[in-house]
Amino acid sequence: MFISWAKAEELASQYPNTLFYQTEQGSPPAKISDVNWLRGYWQGEVWGGDMEENWSAASAGSMQAAVKFSKNAQVKFYELITLSEYKNSLVLRLKHFSHELQGWEEKDEMMTFNLVKLTQNAAYFDGYTYRLVSPDELHVFVVIEEDGQKVETPFIFHRR
Numbered sequence: 485m486f487i488s489w490a491k492a493e494e495l496a497s498q499y500p501n502t503l504f505y506q507t508e509q510g511s512p513p514a515k516i517s518d519v520n521w522l523r524g525y526w527q528g529e530v531w532g533g534d535m536e537e538n539w540s541a542a543s544a545g546s547m548q549a550a551v552k553f554s555k556n557a558q559v560k561f562y563e564l565i566t567l568s569e570y571k572n573s574l575v576l577r578l579k580h581f582s583h584e585l586q587g588w589e590e591k592d593e594m595m596t597f598n599l600v601k602l603t604q605n606a607a608y609f610d611g612y613t614y615r616l617v618s619p620d621e622l623h624v625f626v627v628i629e630e631d632g633q634k635v636e637t638p639f640i641f642h643r644r
Contacts, residue, residue, distance in 0.1 A: 511573035526641035
């Protein structure tokens with residue numbers, strides 16, 4: 485979602501924990517080592533089920549995460565996330581898969597989130613935020629479309 489500055493101001497009140505990419509500002513300089521605090525196994529509850537997010541350590545200019553969402557003892561979907569150095573900044577790419585590993589996005593397509601802002605313990609991508617609240621608590625906020633409306637969805641994870 486590429487937006488203008490005026491639109492970003494309007495969205496700030498609607499989505500208080502997420503920021504949006506503005507083409508005129510671009511992405512700030514960043515290296516993968518800046519977000520190595522993400523590494524590890526994180527678990528949380530959302531949508532009446534359990535979500536696991538397992539991040540690799542930073543290496544070769546990237547990190548990757550395997551995500552599993554299960555409910556009622558059944559896997560509902562998986563995600564593969566990459567976080568990579570790109571054009572002197574970071575980009576997050578994500579693909580969804582069914583419980584049988586059938587891709588939701590087309591074969592050569594993925595969801596792409598440009599870096600908007602980086603702090604010591606938070607990475608703000610386009611509509612997608614990771615915030616390390618404590619060494620063992622991670623808050624993730626994603627703007628998701630539900631029932632035709634965009635909502636900021638919180639995911640609260642604990643390190644396991």
